Amino acid sequence: MNKALLEVEHLKKSFGGVTAVDACSFTVDEGTITALIGPNGSGKTTAFNMITGYLKADSGTIRFHGETVERPRPAGLYRRGLSRTFQQARIFPELTVQENLVVAAGYTWRQLFGRRVSAEDAQRSKAMLAEFRLDQLSDLVAADLSYGQRKLLEFAAVLMSNPRLVLLDEPTAGVNPVMIDAMERHIRERNRAGVTFLIVEHDMQLVMRLCDPVIVLDQGSRIAFGSPEQIQSDPRVLEAYLGA
Numbered sequence: 688m689n690k691a692l693l694e695v696e697h698l699k700k701s702f703g704g705v706t707a708v709d710a711c712s713f714t715v716d717e718g719t720i721t722a723l724i725g726p727n728g729s730g731k732t733t734a735f736n737m738i739t740g741y742l743k744a745d746s747g748t749i750r751f752h753g754e755t756v757e758r759p760r761p762a763g764l765y766r767r768g769l770s771r772t773f774q775q776a777r778i779f780p781e782l783t784v785q786e787n788l789v790v791a792a793g794y795t796w797r798q799l800f801g802r803r804v805s806a807e808d809a810q811r812s813k814a815m816l817a818e819f820r821l822d823q824l825s826d827l828v829a830a831d832l833s834y835g836q837r838k839l840l841e842f843a844a845v846l847m848s849n850p851r852l853v854l855l856d857e858p859t860a861g862v863n864p865v866m867i868d869a870m871e872r873h874i875r876e877r878n879r880a881g882v883t884f885l886i887v888e889h890d891m892q893l894v895m896r897l898c899d900p901v902i903v904l905d906q907g908s909r910i911a912f913g914s915p916e917q918i919q920s921d922p923r924v925l926e927a928y929l930g931a
């Protein structure tokens with residue numbers, strides 16, 4: 688039986704009069720590629736932001752790896768093995784592709800520019816560049832990459848921390864079909880290597896072939912949870928999307 692790696696219970700967040708996430712509960716089992724879907728404005732990004740410590744919840748509990756996260760903070764969670772990407776890839780545009788990976792491995796700027804990077808981490812960043820086929824671009828500053836390449840770089844950088852759980856926020860939005868295939872391949876490969884994923888994604892074809900289970904939010908609450916087949920035939924899901 689799978690073990691819950693992430694447990695979210697009664698999570699709640701309002702912005703003024705708008706309840707963005709409303710007593711939302713779900714779990715992400717270790718080893719899965721779980722999708723979090725829902726119509727625009729259903730609270731997916733707000734939930735992501737609370738789980739990863741970028742936003743303070745009004746109430747509710749988050750447990751990661753069996754332990755309650757008392758004060759979710761991005762840096763602390765990153766060290767504990769929970770990391771994320773953003774809709775607009777957050778990378779350091781003025782650093783080279785390889786430097787972005789080294790920084791993500793936990794080096795300070797001072798260590799980076801003092802060239803005090805361990806041989807092992809230098810090797811890991813090279814291996815990551817090869818895995819993501821970014822090796823030809825390793826000395827380019829990240830600002831010169833295409834939109835899709837930046838998303839791949841951000842994903843590769845997140846993996847440098849050896850995470851157990853990665854939250855991907857719209858990994859293929861605005862990305863060309865070749866890059867979507869690449870992203871999908873990398874997610875599958877890393878999942879086979881033991882990384883668990885929670886993915887917000889609007890490309891339903893990708894969700895249905897890549898993710899299992901699928902969690903559906905509507906107006907801040909979970910309205911469905913199940914296999915892609917169950918979700919596609921759930922009348923509540925259809926109604927939520929058609930009504931949106």
Ligand SMILES: Nc1ncnc2c1ncn2[C@@H]1O[C@H](COP(=O)(O)OP(=O)(O)OP(=O)(O)O)[C@@H](O)[C@H]1O
Pocket residue numbers: 702705706707708725726727728729730731732733734
């Ligand atoms: N900082 C904010 N201030 C005010 N309202 C917000 C804020 N962030 C989100 N909201 C509102 O909360 C609700 C949920 O938004 P959220 O971005 O979490 O949804 P989403 O499911 O990620 O949407 P999308 O698929 O369009 O990205 C929406 O009504 C949105 O307008």
